[in-house]
Amino acid sequence: MSQVRVRFAPSPTGFFHIGSARTALFNWLYARHTGGVFVLRIEDTDAARNSEEFLRVIYDSLSWLGLNWDEGPKVGACGGGELGPYRQSERGAIYKDYVGRLLSAGRAYEKDGAVWFRLLGDRHEVFDEHKKKTVTKVKTAPVVINDLIRGRVERAEDEDFVIVRSDGSPVFHLVNVVDDIAMNITHVIRGEDHLSNTSKHVALYEGFGVTPPAFAHIPLILKQNGPGKMSKRDQGALIEEYQRRGFRPEALVNFLCLLGWNPGDDREKMPIADIIRLFDLPGVNQSNARFDEKKLAHMNMSYLLELPAEKFVAAAREFFQRQAVPTVVPAALAADAAYFREVILLCQPKIKGIEELPAYTANFFAEDFSIDAKAREKVMAKGDPSARLRELAGALATADFSSDLALEETIKVMAAARGLGFGDYQPVARLALSGTNVGPPITGMMRVLGRERVLARLGRFVV
């Protein structure tokens, strides 16, 4: 068989939905797995709802996820191709030509100013409960779809349908099929919500005298709470949201792959190259999957943890730069780059997401941090914190601040001399230094803050 050609055909509505992302991803994976071509086609027939800005959302989201397209609108290194234009708003003449063929073959007719596709079979009038009106039903031979994921599906289309509106604009079913024919699409991989439409599409293929492509209907993503499929209004539905929150795209991609597909063994976290190698349509599940943000968050953390230092620092800086104006951010960005780097790397192993960073690191960039009342109460309730603080300040006055280990040693020696341990100093030191009882290792904090600031904070802290 010739080269696989798949397509992703989003509509620029201003949102890039997580379900769309997975459809794009599965198409892309199949293209990469088979050495085929991934086509991006923009379904922007609804002129009123489209804009260049909305197109950007699509391009940005796909690029961020790493789903590069071989043919389609030219954006950066992506796009191009001989079978364009790849925006439906620019393909009017092609649709007109295809509709003309149907008209002259008697497979389409005009009624009420619109063009209708004519089904083949006996006709009779019947009252439709759902539409609350009398319609003309057509007794057609059932269409058989050999779905690559679902197997044999049979469905009979039973009413003629509009393919060109009375205002002259072509309808989705028509343009979809025409473009798939014109762009030599071999495999249509799309959401299960289109399974019922497929009988219409197959009828159109037959009308054009073209063998339909292979179909693969992937399961839907259901909202995590409540009934129904995920919609753009649901929590966690938008790709831009994850991008904005500093998620790792590779984590989101990995997570999305696992919604309805698996490598056949227990592996979950895996490099994209492995996924490409293992991915195949028959391995895709048939049942819908419920979205689980906790599992995604865990996957993201896992990727964050292993991110190389410079990439992590860059991701953090980028995230800080995009923040609206929380008080700590300007200070953090104004800070010395080397210092910023030290702070961020100190916190990398401790956080679950990039978005925690501003709050988590706030006390590194400002001296006027507040003291957490609960933490204070806890610390003050045990031992003699005020004495510990004085002793600590004394020891640190001459300590070596160049390494965590040296600091730890200094504190341990000083503690041992008094029959105490590191743990007797850690809580109060943390409270005085950061105002909380959580954070990165205390010696690391001291090293990064430096002697001067550490002593100042210890001295300033009132017991």
Place this chain on the structure above:
RNA sequence: GUCCCCAUCGUCUAGCCCGGUCAGGACACCACCCUUUCACGGUGAGAACCGGGGUUCGAAUCCCCGUGGGGACGCCA
């Protein structure tokens, strides 16, 4: 209302096609360990074959019915 798809722990899933395993893993939850706080990590516990009929020596696995969930029935895409 009509049509289509689906059905294993709370969630994502392996196992199903080619019937025989203590029904496995991950997230979440709980306990313990590690520990310098908080995390990470480690160990362990609890947790599922939707129901009913068949077929069979034997059914999560094959068949039928029911129930439940999802989707489609636009001059939206």
